[in-house]
Amino acid sequence: MLYVKAPAKINLTLDVLYKRPDNYHEVEMIMTTVDLADRIGLESRHDGIIKINSTNGFIPDDNRNLAYQAAQLIKDTYGIKKGVSITIEKEIPVAAGLAGGSSDAAATLKGLNELWNLGLSLDTLAELGAKIGSDVSFCVYGGTALATGRGEKIQKLPAPPTCWVVLAKPKIGVSTAQVYGGLNIDEIEHPNTKKMIEAIEKEDYSLMCNSIGNVLETVTFKLHPEVIMIKEQMKRFGADAVLMSGSGPTVFGLVDNESRLSRIYNGLRGFCDEVFAVRMLGERNPLA
Ligand SMILES: C[C@](O)(CO)[C@H](O)COP(=O)(O)OP(=O)(O)OC[C@H]1O[C@@H](n2ccc(N)nc2=O)[C@H](O)[C@@H]1O
Numbered sequence: 001m002l003y004v005k006a007p008a009k010i011n012l013t014l015d016v017l018y019k020r021p022d023n024y025h026e027v028e029m030i031m032t033t034v035d036l037a038d039r040i041g042l043e044s045r046h047d048g049i050i051k052i053n054s055t056n057g058f059i060p061d062d063n064r065n066l067a068y069q070a071a072q073l074i075k076d077t078y079g080i081k082k083g084v085s086i087t088i089e090k091e092i093p094v095a096a097g098l099a100g101g102s103s104d105a106a107a108t109l110k111g112l113n114e115l116w117n118l119g120l121s122l123d124t125l126a127e128l129g130a131k132i133g134s135d136v137s138f139c140v141y142g143g144t145a146l147a148t149g150r151g152e153k154i155q156k157l158p159a160p161p162t163c164w165v166v167l168a169k170p171k172i173g174v175s176t177a178q179v180y181g182g183l184n185i186d187e188i189e190h191p192n193t194k195k196m197i198e199a200i201e202k203e204d205y206s207l208m209c210n211s212i213g214n215v216l217e218t219v220t221f222k223l224h225p226e227v228i229m230i231k232e233q234m235k236r237f238g239a240d241a242v243l244m245s246g247s248g249p250t251v252f253g254l255v256d257n258e259s260r261l262s263r264i265y266n267g268l269r270g271f272c273d274e275v276f277a278v279r280m281l282g283e284r285n286p287l288a
């Protein structure tokens with residue numbers, strides 16, 4: 001059995017520039033992976049079948065599963081006759097704005113490249129990933145990056161300034177399509193993506209905190225007002241910056257001090273079942 005980690009992502013910024021003729025939105029967003037991860041196990045099969053087993057009963061075990069789609073795509077593109085048993089040990093909350101399914105797909109692409117000795121580059125895997133979903137290309141590379149286009153054009157960035165990230169997911173699932181569909185392009189307050197890149201490049205923690213922004217927040221807030229409450233609680237417990245990730249509903253808070261981290265983590269557990277204290281992956285100066 002080959003195991004591959006599939007980390008969650010958060011959006012430090014998410015801007016929408018315009019709606020495209022293909023009905024996707026042209027985005028500009030800065031994403032980073034965090035150390036909350038699913039674990040994907042891959043075992044080759046001789047019967048050609050793709051089989052999904054998951055520890056989470058709420059995700060599909062057929063061709064609606066993004067890891068299944070990744071395996072099918074590799075098989076079809078490279079004419080592979082073998083099959084694969086895919087085990088998904090789910091740690092990332094589902095339909096949370098943390099790209100759980102996309103990361104499982106990316107890990108499956110990377111794992112099968114190894115398992116079946118295909119010798120594909122990360123760029124090729126990222127191109128394949130874009131056929132599965134807009135977030136999959138980013139998940140293939142991981143780390144920190146600026147994503148443009150519909151999210152599939154990736155420019156790597158250095159690791160962000162060192163801090164803790166508290167993730168809190170209220171008990172609701174959000175449909176990404178519904179959130180993008182509810183966006184009023186004329187009313188957008190654009191985040192300053194350039195300033196965020198500057199903050200990351202200069203390792204400036206307070207500039208990073210001042211530059212976070214996500215234009216999808218207002219849409220999800222209208223659909224699910226409880227997300228606003230989670231955001232307010234996180235601020236009240238002492239986070240330096242608070243934002244919704246992706247299309248939500250997960251809210252994350254940034255904090256660079258361990259005692260405030262405990263306060264936020266413990267405080268939020270009173271409001272949400274799913275709360276995690278994590279680190280951004282690939283930080284330059286790990287705290288501990
Ligand atoms: C919200 C984010 O997670 C932020 O990272 C992504 O933009 C969404 O990525 P994703 O879940 O991989 O999205 P996809 O599976 O490609 O698309 C789901 C749906 O979201 C909408 N969508 C997605 C990406 C994009 N740039 N514009 C869109 O309008 C489309 O209605 C699409 O049918």
Ligand SMILES: Nc1ncnc2c1ncn2[C@@H]1O[C@H](COP(=O)(O)OP(=O)(O)OP(=O)(O)O)[C@@H](O)[C@H]1O
Binds near residue numbers: 066067094
């Ligand atoms: N491997 C998978 N893990 C989780 N969900 C999956 C998977 N494959 C398919 N899905 C389906 O995709 C939907 C969205 O799940 P996912 O956890 O990827 O959302 P998300 O974190 O909001 O994604 P994103 O941030 O990319 O928009 C779920 O309703 C689920 O049924």
